[in-house]
Amino acid sequence: QSLLTDFKKTLDFSPATCSLAQLASNSTQWVDKQVTLHGYVGARRVANKTLVFAELHDMSLTSIIQIVSSVTKNVDSISRPHDLLRDLEQHTPVVIQGTVKGRQAPKAGQSSKDESKPMIIAGVEIKLDNITPLNAFPKDLIVTSDTVFSPEKRHLQIKHDKSIRDALIFRSKVSRFVRDHLADNHGFEEFETPLLFKSTPEGAREFLVPTRNPGFAYALPQSPQQYKQILMASGISRYMQIARCFRDEDLRADRQPEFTQVDLEMAFASDEDVMRTVEDTVKALWEKMLPGAALSEAFPRMTYAEAMSRYGSDKPDVRLGSEIRRVEYMLPVDLVSKIGPLSDPIVEVMKVAISDDPATTRKFVSTFMDSPEAASFISNPEGQPGISVCDSRKPLQGLQTFGFEAAEQLEETLDLQDGDLVVLQARKNAAFAGGSTPIGNLRLALHRFACKQALLPPHDPQMFEFLWVTDFPLFTPTSIEPTEPGQGGTTGLTSTHHPFTAPKTAADVDLLLEAPLEAKGAHYDLVLNGVELGGGSRRIHNSLMQEFIFRHVLGMSDERVGNFRHLLEVLRAGCPPHAGMALGFDRLVAVMLGRESVRDVIAFPKSGRGEDLMVGAPTRMSDGQMRTYGLQMAAKV
Amino acid sequence: QSLLTDFKKTLDFSPATCSLAQLASNSTQWVDKQVTLHGYVGARRVANKTLVFAELHDMSLTSIIQIVSSVTKNVDSISRPHDLLRDLEQHTPVVIQGTVKGRQAPKAGQSSKDESKPMIIAGVEIKLDNITPLNAFPKDLIVTSDTVFSPEKRHLQIKHDKSIRDALIFRSKVSRFVRDHLADNHGFEEFETPLLFKSTPEGAREFLVPTRNPGFAYALPQSPQQYKQILMASGISRYMQIARCFRDEDLRADRQPEFTQVDLEMAFASDEDVMRTVEDTVKALWEKMLPGAALSEAFPRMTYAEAMSRYGSDKPDVRLGSEIRRVEYMLPVDLVSKIGPLSDPIVEVMKVAISDDPATTRKFVSTFMDSPEAASFISNPEGQPGISVCDSRKPLQGLQTFGFEAAEQLEETLDLQDGDLVVLQARKNAAFAGGSTPIGNLRLALHRFACKQALLPPHDPQMFEFLWVTDFPLFTPTSIEPTEPGQGGTTGLTSTHHPFTAPKTAADVDLLLEAPLEAKGAHYDLVLNGVELGGGSRRIHNSLMQEFIFRHVLGMSDERVGNFRHLLEVLRAGCPPHAGMALGFDRLVAVMLGRESVRDVIAFPKSGRGEDLMVGAPTRMSDGQMRTYGLQMAAKV
Incomplete structure (x- = not known):
């Protein structure tokens, strides 16, 4: 059976004489040496009938070396290694035997230090003597640099995503x-x-x-x-x-x-x-x-009580700012009673500095409130959030809801600027329990939404609080x-x-x-x-x-x-x-x-x-x- | 409730200022310093009413330091630390506060480097100022140095067996x-x-x-x-x-x-x-x-086939010697046919050098054959083992079973000496399969039994084959x-x-x-x-x-x-x-x-x-x- 024959050919393959990392680290000393390399066939470029360039990826897919095969024109006989290098499916595991040759440094950029890509060995290339495929790579598997693999194909996902x-x-x-x-x-x-x-x-x-x-x-x-x-x-x-x-x-x-x-x-x-x-x-x-x-x-x-009252969460993301404050003492009694179904609630407020422009912030608010992310806040049994936008061109800076006195106090306490969003939320007057409050969750949701809309900058990946x-x-x-x-x-x-x-x-x-x-x-x-x-x-x-x-x-x-x-x-x-x-x-x-x-x-x-x-x-x-x-x-x- | 009171006392205990290892490594620099130590109360010696010595084991039970408490005779008032040191159950976890004092080196032997015992700190001891128990050790738990704990008490086994x-x-x-x-x-x-x-x-x-x-x-x-x-x-x-x-x-x-x-x-x-x-x-x-x-x-x-034929095991213990050999070709035909129910069996032989004295070896054989360890070998469907003892005072050196020619050949091949045990075992004439043969198992059983009887020396623990x-x-x-x-x-x-x-x-x-x-x-x-x-x-x-x-x-x-x-x-x-x-x-x-x-x-x-x-x-x-x-x-x- 041919399958047995194919398999037998892959049983005795030559051990590698060096790794690509070794070739890279001291490339000149290798020049003119015969080497045996293991790896996977990468991208090819067929210059003409007699000249083929191919990438060889090393076995951990972290480095690439160039393989060159050239045959003289007047040789009519078939060069099997040359044909294999040209014809083998990309991703085929192979043994390459060849001679190390010096190489002109490739164009700038190719050997850049982008850690998300394999390193390309610049100083040397391999002149092909022999190539042995160690397994087949099936033609029906399509892999490109932007293929997204389903979880069923986790092996391909791991293999083709260096990250x-x-x-x-x-x-x-x-x-x-x-x-x-x-x-x-x-x-x-x-x-x-x-x-x-x-x-x-x-x-x-x-x-x-x-x-x-x-x-x-x-x-x-x-x-x-x-x-x-x-x-x-x-x-x-x-x-x-x-x-x-x-x-x-x-x-x-x-x-x-x-x-x-x-x-x-x-x-x-x-x-x-x-x-x-x-x-x-x-x-x-x-x-x-x-x-x-x-x-x-x-x-x-920070104590649990402090985290819950300042950030509405027992795992506060302090990078966001937007601290929460209790304000029921400064609000008009009728506002407190209108704010939700609770009698004698605690009322909390926070500021989110969405933009400098009140119109932009108002647009953001309405987009957010129409989004599925807002649903749980709107249906909150303790009352839905009251959202205002600070706007100096409006009466009471747009904070009419709060009444004159509270608006002024808030403006000072929260250091409000044009375009700031002010959120008011009631909750039951009881000790904290559980991991978060609705206003704490809203704080996270608003920031996340504003990041997605590019109104707030993404987090600095080097910032760890x-x-x-x-x-x-x-x-x-x-x-x-x-x-x-x-x-x-x-x-x-x-x-x-x-x-x-x-x-x-x-x-x-x-x-x-x-x-x-x-x-x-x-x-x-x-x-x-x-x-x-x-x-x-x-x-x-x-x-x-x-x-x-x-x-x-x-x-x-x-x-x-x-x-x-x-x-x-x-x-x-x-x-x-x-x-x-x-x-x-x-x-x-x-x-x-x-x-x-x-x-x-x-x-x-x-x-x-x-x-x-x-x-x-x-x-x-x-x-x-x-x-x-x-x-x-x-x-x- | 008193249990709450007891527990409350153990909530705030003083942190240790140093470990016993630190005290041991540079003991003189600690002299006259106040220290706080954590550990377990060990053996006590009450010299008299006013003088108590106690061991303190450190928290990992690897070192011991001596604690000394003395009160002056004419003090009538109760010294609670002194009484506690004297009266606390051994194994009680405690905090000790005291002063480091120089100490006469204890008698030789006590500070020996026996790694199976905790190290005793020789240079210093602690003059007791205060002692705080952190938990009770119940009187109904009896722990002595040779207590064997049942698997249900694995915690005590681990705690009291340093090995x-x-x-x-x-x-x-x-x-x-x-x-x-x-x-x-x-x-x-x-x-x-x-x-x-x-x-x-x-x-x-x-x-x-x-x-x-x-x-x-x-x-x-x-x-x-x-x-x-x-x-x-x-x-x-x-x-x-x-x-x-x-x-x-x-x-x-x-x-x-x-x-x-x-x-x-x-x-x-x-x-x-x-x-x-x-x-x-x-x-x-x-x-x-x-x-x-x-x-x-x-x-x-070694190949599997070689391991099975030389040692009767696919995981041979080569330390034992006693290699197995095929001997059917040299045995009289009637012996081969008597040796077990198989026709045309493979017959194997091995030597175990039990002692120099044939009588001792014969006694060993009969003790072994009467022991439960021998049962599976006696009931082996391929025939039970034939066991002879080499004895120069007997005809054919005690190898009569083998007949003249085979006995002589065996004596030479196996280099037989007085008191050597010779085992003969038949098995089916077939390729090896599985992990061991009966004679291979018998080889291990005989060596184990002879070790237990002190006829063979125990294995050198430093010998790794x-x-x-x-x-x-x-x-x-x-x-x-x-x-x-x-x-x-x-x-x-x-x-x-x-x-x-x-x-x-x-x-x-x-x-x-x-x-x-x-x-x-x-x-x-x-x-x-x-x-x-x-x-x-x-x-x-x-x-x-x-x-x-x-x-x-x-x-x-x-x-x-x-x-x-x-x-x-x-x-x-x-x-x-x-x-x-x-x-x-x-x-x-x-x-x-x-x-x-x-x-x-x-x-x-x-x-x-x-x-x-x-x-x-x-x-x-x-x-x-x-x-x-x-x-x-x-x-x-």
Whole structure:
């Protein structure tokens, strides 16, 4: 069979005698040497019947060298290498044998240092002696420089988009740096913890892994949290792991069902120790991998309450400006009552400096309000936003809504200029809960929309605004953020982060009994440019205290508490105080590279529906598989 | 509540001003300084009412410093720190405040460099000013230096056995070294591949992960094999990953349902390239982590056929000697026919030098034959072993069974001495298949038994005999090693390793059609001291060839081949030749440290039944969980 014959020819191919990188680094020393090169056929130029130029891309598609084949006119006999070089499909993997020759430097521009393109070796070229194809490249695969491949063709996407390969290599270097820095500068070692764990009511829904013992299953961990706490109780003082984690959640907002986190935990440590360690590591990482960026000396800190009131978000993007202020005290009573259905609301205002020209800003407002992005703000049950545009040619600068006194006060407080947009928004007079307020979301939406319309400049990719957010409420009313399946408590409270977070101070411990919603947790989030890079906390290291939280504050049943029996046992055995943190690694890399989506920094990301479209996962379970695990499809109800 | 009060006291503890390591490294400079230390209370000695000595173990339990508390006799008032130091339970985590004082060097021996014990700081001690307990250590937990903890108490086992902690830290350093070496010396980067993969008939049974789309499931990968091949087709030239893998197999012989492997793959590479890279990495690893050990310049190589015939194993432990030889040609015909039920068998013989004294060896033989270890050899359907003991005081040196001529020949060939044990074993006259022969297993069993009986010396822990085993048969009759669930072919052939292994030579390609069982694969195993550290192969990089193997050699159905459609597509897109390898990381670390079981180098290993006895995994699925995934228990048949 011819297929066997074809395959046999590719079994014994000559090893490469050098890489293209070696040829590039010291090209003159190679001149007139015989070399064997591996790579892929690139673009060709057939000068005439006797002269062909072709690019050879090296095996990692980072460098290009020119291959030249010429045959003398009066040779009638067929030159197979010459014909192959001319006729092989582009992208065919080949072995090239030839002689290194000096080359006139190509025209300027071709060898430019554009890192998004492969480097073209300028000093030498290869005179072709022989070429051996190692596989076929099918004619039905069309690849041009601007082909957009579907997720099913992830291999072609990676192969033909250098930016994806570069991102994956960058990712690898980041993970090595973080590991080494934590080890060499802070005494951490990496400990691998099991992925076949068990289901515990920690918060998110876990994937289950059925066993052949019918009815029994492992669960994939949503984080190594419990195992790392066990390590703290086991005499391990500094734990780190770049760990795979799993959540069977409805995938929104660029989340993946499996993701990677930089996970760490420190014994005998407080929140401050962890924040110092992480801050040092992050700064060192930026210095190493993004040397151009300037970071602030010490990352600023902000409490949750401050972040929510100034930016309407627990992960504020402070680059945007547009701070939010409370103004209900300065507004006419009738305005406050007209502003929405709430009685005695809090009213907040912010300025967005869209343009210098009121007409432009007014056009922007109406375009925005007509766009789908505005829909959720218009239907906000707490009232829709009131939007004015500052315009000195209008009465009260266009701020008539506010009445004379408030308009004047606002103009001064917000330092209003022509074309500034002023947004007014009411909300319920209650303590903050959850991750954002409507005006906070509107702040982001307006900036995003204005960037898209080129009214605001795009963000400087070298600008990194880090921020620690602290003093989160330890508990959130279950009604605000219903987690699935949640911790299963019965008191209407859910741990804001997870049930292992310690109360921040002695006063917060006292609040557990009287006003648990007012208790602050020893939790801290690291925020960068409006993205939550990760969070951590001091943990409850005392078994009685942990059980008290489970049972009396969250109201878990005996059975639920029993799921955590191992943790309570471990804390009981003289566990030292400990604190830790987890950084979302996919997101960290994406933000470093200025990528919108974590999918750009994951080799094989899942789709929005959790599918790997390239390999076709998940698949239907066979009857045999179901039988093996003692399962069958649930009867339709 | 008092529990809240107790907990509050541990919320604000003083940070440590230095570590015990810092105190040890330059102890004189610390004298008379005030310090705050963290750690655990160790052994106490109450000299008298006014003088207490206590050990303080540092937070990683690697160093110990002496704490001294003395109160003056005529002080009647209570000294709380003094009382606490005397009365706190051992193992209590504490903060110690005190003054560094010079100390007489303790008696010799105490500060010895026994790495299995914590280091005792000799030059200084701490005069106690204050002590704060940070948690309680319960009186019902009994911990002595020789307590053996059950797997349920893994935290206590790790905490109180320094050798486990040291092994875990060693493991972390090995993984860093391997990653860095492959990156810095061989150009590899680490690429993370998905763990939520799909079920493919690669060989072992996969764990399934049901999704909320009823009837659909992911599968956990048995290795990153397919994804790394996809990367090879995606322009990634050097891939590595320290990867978690999963197999839902019946757990025998120290296997874990989840395990870690050092996985690598190289584009445009042959078997030789991979073996060279791995050999270099392994040598560098040993040099770094086990500097005392001497490794051979180049790892020896042996074909599968040679390993099976000389050692009866495809992972021979060459340290043992006792080579196996075929002897049927020299034996009397009637002996051959008596030796077992087979007609025309192959008969093999080996010598084990148990002792110099025939009586001792005879006693050993009868003890062994009566032990459970011998049962499988006695019931071997190919005939039980014939065991003789060389004894110069007996006729024919005790080798009467062999007849005069053969006895004399054997004596010379095997260089027999008094007390040597001679084993004769028949086997079917057929090509080798599978991992070992009965005489090969008997060779190991006899050596193990003789070591246990102290008749043979234990292995030198610094002796590492590496070996490459090559030229495995590409296919194995399905009847020999029935895999579960197997590749589902219909021709009675199973890929010896996996269906992606390339035939070794052009001649082996030709054999695919006529005599596939004779075809050799381009597979190589790295063996160390009789342990298979890992294996790899050149892969089939040609789509048509891969489909030919699936369909025509293995006889897979359309549906089964369809499961690999993604791989065939990827190979089709101009995939370059590639080869790779995977090293079992748990086993690698265990062998480096001379540990019998991989459980000694895994923080939280699973039991022989696949359970995590500490956390209690797996657990019974709740009705709600089953409902979420559209499943129910299969009806009893």
